[in-house]
Amino acid sequence: MYPLLRSLLFRLGPEASHTLALEALKRTHRLGGARLLCRRPPLLPRRVMGIDFPNPVGLAAGLDKNGDYLDALASLGFGFIELGTVTPRPQPGNPRPRLFRLPRAQALINRMGFNNKGVDHLVTRVRRARYRGVLGINIGKNFDTPLERATEDYLICLRRVYSLASYVVINVSSPNTAGLRDLQHGELLDELLAALKAEQKLLTVQYARYVPLVIKIAPDMNEAELELVADRLLAHGIDGVTATNTTLGRQGVQGLPHAEQAGGLSGAPLQERATEVVRLLSRYLHGRIPIIGVGGIVNPEGALQKLRNGASLVQLYTGLIYRGPALIGESVWALHEEALRGLGTSGR
Numbered sequence: 001m002y003p004l005l006r007s008l009l010f011r012l013g014p015e016a017s018h019t020l021a022l023e024a025l026k027r028t029h030r031l032g033g034a035r036l037l038c039r040r041p042p043l044l045p046r047r048v049m050g051i052d053f054p055n056p057v058g059l060a061a062g063l064d065k066n067g068d069y070l071d072a073l074a075s076l077g078f079g080f081i082e083l084g085t086v087t088p089r090p091q092p093g094n095p096r097p098r099l100f101r102l103p104r105a106q107a108l109i110n111r112m113g114f115n116n117k118g119v120d121h122l123v124t125r126v127r128r129a130r131y132r133g134v135l136g137i138n139i140g141k142n143f144d145t146p147l148e149r150a151t152e153d154y155l156i157c158l159r160r161v162y163s164l165a166s167y168v169v170i171n172v173s174s175p176n177t178a179g180l181r182d183l184q185h186g187e188l189l190d191e192l193l194a195a196l197k198a199e200q201k202l203l204t205v206q207y208a209r210y211v212p213l214v215i216k217i218a219p220d221m222n223e224a225e226l227e228l229v230a231d232r233l234l235a236h237g238i239d240g241v242t243a244t245n246t247t248l249g250r251q252g253v254q255g256l257p258h259a260e261q262a263g264g265l266s267g268a269p270l271q272e273r274a275t276e277v278v279r280l281l282s283r284y285l286h287g288r289i290p291i292i293g294v295g296g297i298v299n300p301e302g303a304l305q306k307l308r309n310g311a312s313l314v315q316l317y318t319g320l321i322y323r324g325p326a327l328i329g330e331s332v333w334a335l336h337e338e339a340l341r342g343l344g345t346s347g348r
């Protein structure tokens, strides 16, 4: 059924069809029909960062930035959902067009620029939702907050979402907010992580609950840089790392329409690089910090590869656009069969 739906959706612009698909899913869910859209995946429990996940296949950040579609998306069978990126204040993001399809490569290029309704809106939506499963909330900084004051933006968001999230993701890797990726290195990274860990300590007492902090990194770092990042994550006691965000690279799409658009590339061409980052990180983290593997999973084999290379969990975004929600169940089934064969996939 999805190929037919996709050919209709793909006649519209990417952003319009994105909103239309989510609105249609929400309505179908309200009428009780969303579960019919795909086969329900089996239970494949994983305990990661002290959290119990019903299965290891989650929704990546950016699809539902504001929490407007949480219940509807949850009905598709994800083991966990990540909302955001949200910023302290609402912001419109970059001018349109800012999202481009590269169907021949099963890829997207986006320069959305953290368009979102602000953290307070997200908090209201999550409070209203019925969803009680594992919820990641991904936080960022406003585009006009200077880099040297970025920590304040992350702290504002962390305090607002702490009591509602199963884990909080610090996004320092979007390529579409000027300077943001500088927060992945050196003193800026140290200052940010120290401040967030100190705040986490206070919030743990205040809410009598420990909420893990996860950092989301870019695929565009070389091995030496990854080793340095891994060292700082270990030093600060960060609870998890998501690898990766979209890439500035254009490998695998050269010459295709839209390949020259500015922004981050996601989908099939990212699979190999993101998996390599997972593999290297897993080596330098010595298995002491769990990895959420994301980037280019467009078939169940992609999910298997992320886990075989050291990820404990995986997330999907662009694969859902090209393959539809069936990809969720198919991936869980593949991981289930792999677990039965007794290979890899050990939760942490």
Ligand SMILES: Cc1cc2nc3c(=O)[nH]c(=O)nc-3n(C[C@H](O)[C@H](O)[C@H](O)COP(=O)(O)O)c2cc1C
Binding pocket: 060, 061, 062, 063, 065, 084, 085, 099, 108, 110, 112, 114, 138, 171, 174, 216, 244, 245, 246, 266, 267, 268, 270, 294, 295, 296, 297, 315, 316, 317, 318, 319
């Ligand atoms: C349109 C679009 C918007 C995105 N927005 C966000 C975001 O707000 N925050 C974030 O951490 N990642 C964002 N991402 C990155 C995805 O979460 C994911 O890391 C990336 O797309 C690689 O996975 P994929 O190849 O499965 O799409 C976005 C991706 C796309 C395509």
